Amino acid sequence: MPRLFLLDGTALAYRSHYALAKSTLATADGTPTGATYGFAMTLRRILTEEEPDLFAVAFDAPGPTFRHERYKEYKATRQKAPSEMIAQMEFIREIVRAHGLPIFEIPGFEADDVIGTLALEGEKSGHEVFLVTGDKDFMQLVSERVKLYNVFRPGQPPAIQGLQATRDKFGTAPDRVCDVLAIMGDSSDNIPGVKGIGEKGAIKLVSEFDSVAGLLKRLDEVPEKTRRKIEADLENLELSRELVVINTQVPLDPGFEAITPPAPDAARLIQLFREFEFVSLVDQVVAASPEAHDRGQRDYNTVTDRAGLDAMCAELHEAGSYALDTETTSLFPMEAEIVGMSFSAAEGRAWYVPFNAESPIVPGGKAGLIDALRPLLTDPGLERIGQNTKYDWLVMGQLGLDLPAPTFDTMVASFCISGGERRTHGLDALALSYFGLKKIPTKDLIGTGKKEITMDRVPIAQVAEYACEDADVTWRLGRVLEAELEQSSSSSLFHDLEMPLVPVLGAMEERGIKIDSKLLEDLRTQMEAEIEELKYSLHGHAGENFNVNSTKALGEILFEKLRIQEQTGVKRPKRTRTGWATDADYLADKYGEVEIVKDLLLYREVQKLKSTYVDALPRYVNPKTGRIHCSFSQVSAATGRLASSDPNLQNIPVRSERGRKLREAFIPRPDDERGKWVLLAADYSQIELRILAHLSGDEHLRRTFEEGLDVHAATASRIFNVMPEMITREMRSQAKVINFGLLYGMGPSRVARETGLTLAEARKFVEKYFASFPTVRGWMDSILEGARKNGYVETLLGRRRRMGEVNSTNSRLRAFAENAAINTPVQGSAADVIKRAMIDLEERLQGSQLAARMLLQVHDELVLEVPERELEDTREVVRKAMEEACVLDVPLKVDFGWGRNWLEAH
Structure with a gap:
């Protein structure tokens, strides 16, 4: 028997919105997509698992229905649909259309009525009908061939509910469900029913008297207490009976004949899911659609001899720019052995140069091949494009190749464009997102888990296709992302800050630190x-x-x-x-x-x-x-802060004695001909508060920093209205909490916990702070106003962070976004400033005779390895680089410490 599925689209949109209301799902520009994602996931699951013969979706049409004409208070108690959900309804309709499904939306009627009408026609035409809904009202339509398909069961599989389920729920047959509903009423739809009689009472009455009509005929048989309730609400009972009945005679043109088998348009779905940044759904469509696997015309070549190598190098030199990717034996560049390199300088055309070929491409084996490639790889006049170029730069360094700084990193570009939020920047994800291309998965070559092998053990032909595809996609992405950088006003951030930082971080990772x-x-x-x-x-x-x-x-x-x-x-x-x-x-x-x-x-x-x-x-x-060689990531934190991993040295506790003891384990290199080596720690002094003083223009904060005063003591003096010399340690500590805490969204409750004040005292304390620094409050308000208007906030160097949730009707999401909106210009600017300082410092050290080397960056601190006899000269170089990194209205200040380990350097 052919199967017809009818989906209540409005109900699913609501359910999806509220199911994901606590998430922060949105596109990079802040457009909410939670309801859209939930709807799409559910729809695709039904289509995939059930493979229906026919499928249609009904939505509530805008405006009043015939029920409103009968009863003006119908659904009057319902809250207005959230604005972020309403904004997504057209997205949802587009997704339905892209799946090749007809949409029914009839003015004056609800989706329930449209579904009821289509269900009746479907049943008559010999279909088994499934009503995709969780609404109990639809049980009045259940029959041998009409069932409910309830997907609205969190954490549980769909439930198919037929005649028995209806009887279990209402204690009666489907044609008497309306009578039960009429008596009990429905508060969600503002259907009055009989006041004082609930579901159990209604079921009992219908069981005994068969229907509302039967009940009214035999009202004298009803127990007195219940009879009085019914008599008092007779008008509402009759009205409710009309309202709960699903109309199965809706005039549809076209009607049932318009329902056709699902016919998903893979290209359109990929386009939509890319726009909504649903990477996993793009992946699903690509995997399920043969046409999405079409990689177009490809000219991929494996270099096997010197002539082929020379021809490749000549073509890449002539192109003036090329994409480069390396294949190695490890994700850790300092441990990786080179397996091969791939190159591309035109869409669909790429080369793979294997380093493990049985017949050497050139004499001299690996060393000879490196020498042959050296002119191409080290030519400063060529533009180099890569994905995670820091990795390739480090691998090349292990081969003795001193490469110029990479020109364009697609991973870093993607991060800058996206505003630093909710986007995967890996090559596979970018290929899916931008080109609808499902790349060859790495696991197809090397496997996973215990069966995983290294790339050097994979046949060269397989590696060649995989590697050429990587280079080809990277080349294509470079062109697309360059244009997007301009469109998103992120070009300067990318080219002037993030790309120059790549080789600096690479050098730090290569140096590592001793323990x-x-x-x-x-x-x-x-x-x-x-x-x-x-x-x-x-x-x-x-x-x-x-x-x-x-x-x-x-x-x-x-x-x-x-x-x-x-x-x-x-x-x-x-x-x-x-x-x-x-x-x-x-x-x-x-x-x-x-x-x-x-x-x-x-x-x-x-x-x-x-x-x-x-x-x-x-x-x-x-x-x-x-030595330990941790990895620094530019694409992890939305504020632009660097993150470290393998190991994460930024999370070592500094407040506890045990945490501080750990820092003692980090030491400089052994003493040598330069003498004794020490670690030098250079830490920006209260950089975030200095940036706040600059951004807010608060005269009191500015004066404090210009005069070199203790900012926490000065804050305490203003809040407590006492002379500076009267400030106690406790007062200063409380002022410090609020100075930093307000930048991170700390409210009175958190202030109370951190300071030991009562909640009332903490509220008063916060009020006093803003009364003492009114310009700061004004700046915060202006930031929020700008975020609501523009959908983003910006750092001093132009880094944008999307802030779509500042306009959310969800108070939790809105509060989180407001805190982030205030924090990001400050913390993000601090991150940008230290990045600029790192670039300048590396250049200054490389251009000097000093042996000092930058090893670590931890939040606002830089750690260097320095010969003790060069300490003073190095400190001056570091001071200039850090304090001159950005011109503010208040001076930047750096605190220094040094010692034979990281703990002593503090």
Whole structure:
């Protein structure tokens, strides 16, 4: 029997919106897409899993319906549809059309009525009909051939609900569902029903009296209390009976004959999903559509001899620019062995140069091939395009090739264009997004998991196609993204800041930093002993042994056995889906003074430091260099801040004694002919507050920095209205909290927790701050106004961050966006300033006779390795580079420290 699916599009749009309301799903320019994404995912799942013969979608038409004409208060209690959902309705209709599905939208009628009419016609024409909805009202349409297909069940598979499900729900047959609905009413649609009679009572009455008509005929048989309720609401009962009936006689032109089998337009779907930045859905369409795999005319070549190599080099030189990609044995460039290189200088044309060919391309093996490629790779007159060029630059460095700085990095360009948010910048994702091309997955060549092999073990022919495609796509992306950089006003940010930074970061990664393995070994021993002591103490508090690492066991001990909530006056301890909440923030906030909690938090801190750093750091030491080479990412943080990984050195705690002890393990290179080496730490002093003073124009803040005063003491003096010499340590500490906290969206509640003030005192404290610095409040308001108007905020150097959620009707999303809008111009500008300083400092050091080398960047701090005898000269070079990186209305200031390890340098 052919199957017809009828979808209530309006209901699915609403459900999708609210299901994803807590997400921040939006395009790079801030356009909300949550409802669109949820709708598309559900629609595609139905089409894929059910493969319906016919499929149609009905939407509520704008304006009143016949029910409103009958009862003006119909649906009057419903909240107005959220603006961000309304804005997506046309997106949703476009997606339906692109799937080749007809849309029915009839003025004066609801989608329910249209679906009811089509269902009746479908049933008559011999189809099995499935109503895609979660609305119980549709059960009045159920029959042997008409069923509900309920996908509105979070975390559960769809439920097919027929005659038995209807009887289970309403205790009656489908043709009596309207009678039950009429009696019980529906608050969501503002259908009055009979006041005081709910679902159970309505089901009982219909079961006994068959229908509303039967009930009214035999009203004298109804118990007095219930009869009085009905008699008092007779008019509403009859009205409700009219309102709940789904009209199955809607005039449709065209009607059922317009419903055709689904016919998805893959090209249109790819285009739409690219626009909405639904990368996973683009991937789905490409995978399911043979035409999406068409890669067009390709001229991919594997270089096998010297003549072919020379011809390739000549063509690339003549082109003046080319895309380059490397194939290696590792994701870590300092450990990677070269397998091959691919090049492209025109769409659809590429070459692969294997380094592991059985017959050498040129005499001399790998070294000979490198020498043959050297003129092409090192020619400063050629433009080089790459994806993650820092990786290739480092790999080339290991081969003894001193490459000029890369010209264009497609990954970095994508990040600059997108505003730094919600976009994957990998080559596979960009190929899908821009060209609808599903690249050859890396796993198809090397496998995954235990069966994964290295690229040098893959047949050259396979690697060649894969590598040529990478170079080809990178070349094409370079042209597309260059134009988008101009359109998004990001060209200067990209060319003047981010691209010059690439080789600087590459040099820092190549240098790495040395660690004291013996000190870490001693720390491990100490921490293991401390962990055991704390575990013993926790068992003592509990009066029994238990698994400290089990949240379930821990929750039972804390809240069921010891009942720590009674010790602190917490009436209702927080619960999660899996049991009692035992996360560190919650325990510290609510139960931080309880002895077992103190020991538990300390246990977790020590255990985390041990596993994350003490145990892990030695594993990152490169056996060739004896140093750690972490990776710095330019494309991770929306504010533009750098991130580090493998290992992440930016998250080493600095407030705790144990965290500080870890820094002692980072040391300079061994002493040599230059004498003793030290680490030099250069840290911007309160750069974010200085940028705030510049951006806001606040005279009090400016004067504080111009006169070199203690900004926190000065703030305390104004807030507490006392002379500077009267400021106590506590006052200064409270002022420091608010100085930094307000930039990160800290409200009175957080201020109270951080300062020890009561909530009322914290509110007053915040009010005093803004009263003392009114210009800061005005600047914050202007930033939010600009974000609401333009959809983005901007840093001093022109980095834009999209802020679509500042206009959201969802208060949580809006608050998050407002905090980010205020923070980004400050934190993002600070990130841009230190990047500019790094570029200048690297150039100054390279142009000097100094041996100092920049090793790490951690937030506002740079760490260098310096011969002690060059310390003063180096410090002056660093000071100039950092303090002259950007001209502000207040001076930039750098604090210095140095020592035989990173801890001493602070």
